[in-house]
Amino acid sequence: MTFFVVASVIFFLYILIFKILNLKSRAAPPHLEYIESKFNKAVLEACPIFREPYVPTSLWGKSGHIQTGVYGKVGRFQAPRPKGIRKHIMMPDGGTVSYDMFEATAEHPSGGDYTICCVPGISNSCEKAYVRGFIAWAQSQGYRVACLNHIGALENQIITSPRIFTYGDTEEYDEVVKEVRAKFPHSTLLSVGFSMGANIVVKYLGEEPHRQDYFLCAVSVCQGYDITKWAQHAPDKDNPAHHRATVTLHEWNDLRRVYNFLMTKNMMKTIRRNHDMLFGEQAKAYWKAHNLPPIIYDVEKILNSTSLVHLDEAFTYKMKGCKDILDFYKKASSSAHIHKVHIPMLMLNAADDLIIPPHQVTTPGEYVQNAPKGIYALTKHGGHLGFFEGGILRPNTVSWMDRAVTQYLDGVIEVTQQQDLRKDIIQNGVIRN
Numbered sequence: 001m002t003f004f005v006v007a008s009v010i011f012f013l014y015i016l017i018f019k020i021l022n023l024k025s026r027a028a029p030p031h032l033e034y035i036e037s038k039f040n041k042a043v044l045e046a047c048p049i050f051r052e053p054y055v056p057t058s059l060w061g062k063s064g065h066i067q068t069g070v071y072g073k074v075g076r077f078q079a080p081r082p083k084g085i086r087k088h089i090m091m092p093d094g095g096t097v098s099y100d101m102f103e104a105t106a107e108h109p110s111g112g113d114y115t116i117c118c119v120p121g122i123s124n125s126c127e128k129a130y131v132r133g134f135i136a137w138a139q140s141q142g143y144r145v146a147c148l149n150h151i152g153a154l155e156n157q158i159i160t161s162p163r164i165f166t167y168g169d170t171e172e173y174d175e176v177v178k179e180v181r182a183k184f185p186h187s188t189l190l191s192v193g194f195s196m197g198a199n200i201v202v203k204y205l206g207e208e209p210h211r212q213d214y215f216l217c218a219v220s221v222c223q224g225y226d227i228t229k230w231a232q233h234a235p236d237k238d239n240p241a242h243h244r245a246t247v248t249l250h251e252w253n254d255l256r257r258v259y260n261f262l263m264t265k266n267m268m269k270t271i272r273r274n275h276d277m278l279f280g281e282q283a284k285a286y287w288k289a290h291n292l293p294p295i296i297y298d299v300e301k302i303l304n305s306t307s308l309v310h311l312d313e314a315f316t317y318k319m320k321g322c323k324d325i326l327d328f329y330k331k332a333s334s335s336a337h338i339h340k341v342h343i344p345m346l347m348l349n350a351a352d353d354l355i356i357p358p359h360q361v362t363t364p365g366e367y368v369q370n371a372p373k374g375i376y377a378l379t380k381h382g383g384h385l386g387f388f389e390g391g392i393l394r395p396n397t398v399s400w401m402d403r404a405v406t407q408y409l410d411g412v413i414e415v416t417q418q419q420d421l422r423k424d425i426i427q428n429g430v431i432r433n
Contacts, residue, residue, distance in 0.1 A: 018103075020077070021023030022062040022352075024031040027053040030353075033365055039415060043344065046411035049404050056381045057395040058389045063350025065255065067383025072262065077130020078397050080136040084115075084147075089175045095161035097172040098149045099179075100126040102135050108142025110413055115144040115187045117215075119197030121222075121385065122167075122227035123266045124151035129193070130385060130399075137402040139424040143409070144187065146180045148197075152270045156413075159274045162283045162295070163319055167196055167227075168332025170204040174211075181214060190409050191218040193387060194202065195356075198223035198280075199334045202345075206337025208300070216301055217412040219405050222385050225354045225363035226335030228326065245325070254354040257307075264308050271302065275302055295319060335363045344373040346408045377404070 030050055034040045046052055055254065060066040083098035091097055108114055116138055120131045126147035135145045149157075165172070169171060182188065187222050193201030193301050198220035243247035267330040278281045287294040295318050305311040309325070317328035330336070364376040379387070382400070390396035 009031045016061055016262075020063055020065070021060055021085070022064075022172065024381070025062045025380070027055040027062075028380045029053050030379045033368050033376040033378075034298075034374060035368065035370075035372050039344070039373050039419075040375060042415040042418070043408070043411040045402075046414050047407045049407045050377060054379050054381065054387070054400050055389060056400075057390060058392040060386050060393070061386075062381050064350065064381070064383040064386075066355050067350075067352070067381065067386030067388060068259070068354055069383075070388065071130060071386040072382060073129075073142065076133035076397055076399065077395055077432045079129035079133045081132060082136045082139060084135075084145075087179065089179060091161070091171065093161050093163070094290070095151060095159065095163060096157075097151060098154065098157060099176045100128075100147050100149065101138055101180075102145040102147070104142050104144050105139040106142050109356075109403050109410070110142075110417060112295075112413065113144075113184070114190060114409075114410070115146060115180055116190050116192050117173070117180060117186055118145055118147040119173055119193040119200050120147065120150065120153075121195030121197050121296075122263060123150065123153050123165075123270055123413075124194075125153040127154065127195065128293065133397060133399065135192075135404070136401050137398050138406055141146055141406045141410070143190075143406070144184070146176060148176050151259075159277050162278050162286050164270055164274065164278070166320055166328075166332060167199055168203055168315055168334070170200055170207065173204050175201055177214060178213070188413075189215045191215050191225070192405060192409075193218075193220055199225065199332070202334035202341060205341040205343070206334065207285065208366070209340045209342070212341065212343045215343055216416060218341070220345065220347045221354055221401060222353060224332070224361055225338065226333040227329045228333060230364075231265060254357070255265075256357070258353060259355050264305055264311055267308065267311060268303070268305070272430070276433050317318075335413050338363060338367050339370070341371070342373070343344065345371070345413050346405075347374070347376045350379045350384070350387070350405065352381055353384045355384040375408075396426070 003181050007090035008382050017243070029052055031051060045182035056062055082102050084102040086098055087249065089097040120126070120128060125133060126132065126135065126149055131147060135147060138145050152159050184390045189203050191205065201218055202220050205218060218226055271278065279297060297318060298314055301314045305314060312328065317325045322331060349361065349364070351356050351358050353415065358378060368374040368376045387401035388395035389400045
């Protein structure tokens with residue numbers, strides 16, 4: 001009996017140390033993919049964080065599950081609450097978009113005026129801890145931040161038209177950018193998106209390339225780029241009812257089905273909170289006032305959804321006016337537009353991201369092969385939007401992701417200023433090539 005107990009304890013410790021906590025894994029610098037252009041080399045030279053090992057929190061930071069779980073439950077430890085001003089924009093369909101503006105709390109090292117236009121992840125807003133943490137850090141580094149709040153995501157703000165946010169909506173972000181440009185015409189804009197928000201950022205920049213004229217560079221963190229490409233070896237990949245996205249999101253590998261269920265629960269909070277405007281008497285009044293036929297939903301099926309795919313099949317694609325879910329995913333994915341992005345762009349993912357499995361995300365690697373100003377960074381650890389670092393048990397408030405994003409932005413600013421200075425000198429006849 002004693003032997004059995006001892007053996008059980010040893011087995012449990014083995015599983016805990018090597019399988020769950022992954023303590024045997026060593027910290028390493030991010031794996032980088034990029035064309036060795038003068039611009040990329042200069043930017044990376046200005047960003048030592050990409051040449052140094054990312055060292056996650058000692059006890060549990062090498063576990064993608066724990067990184068992702070802590071991000072989902074806590075967001076950030078001792079996350080600050082930066083003070084911003086909430087703005088509202090009325091959309092043509094009567095919907096209301098809100099965003100929060102946060103002024104910089106320090107001068108940027110370059111002396112310039114810079115504004116980050118930020119888009120959070122699914123069901124998120126500037127009130128989420130990880131977003132607050134990034135905003136406060138960016139402010140301290142000399143950046144003003146305008147953060148989009150996804151329609152329906154704010155608990156204290158009801159929707160004013162029968163729709164909520166979706167994966168590929170760029171209209172709301174476009175309105176925020178227009179307002180920021182009008183309010184700060186001399187500020188240099190930078191675009192940053194997290195997870196679903198990163199899909200929106202890249203799609204926004206690529207679908208109408210002239211928009212890139214407004215921005216110096218962009219950052220995409222932990223996004224999947226093309227949901228229709230996932231699980232390309234699915235057995236029923238030609239069957240629209242069981243297409244590749246469905247297979248991947250319903251896999252039990254790495255507990256992906258569990259994460260899918262938890263994200264769906266979060267989405268259901270948004271839907272239930274806005275039930276009347278989506279499906280009830282307010283929705284009926286809206287359709288009548290706008291002289292439009294109502295969208296027919298199976299509300300019970302929507303409310304019983306246990307997967308994002310089930311929710312999209314019952315609700316989202318209909319709300320967006322697409323012919324089916326696959327049509328919706330194709331139109332929502334940024335991969336159809338990323339090849340038209342020519343401004344500097346950093347794409348950051350983690351190899352142990354259990355929600356966005358990097359071995360099935362091929363878009364960034366393909367993109368950087370033809371983008372002289374594109375950089376793809378894949379960290380060994382970090383999970384999904386975790387990237388905790390510092391400490392043995394309790395990590396730093398500022399994550400590695402926060403530092404990496406602002407260091408990249410700083411690097412692009414520095415290199416661009418040097419290039420502009422060189423052009424001025426050449427034009428004045430001081431340097432001749």
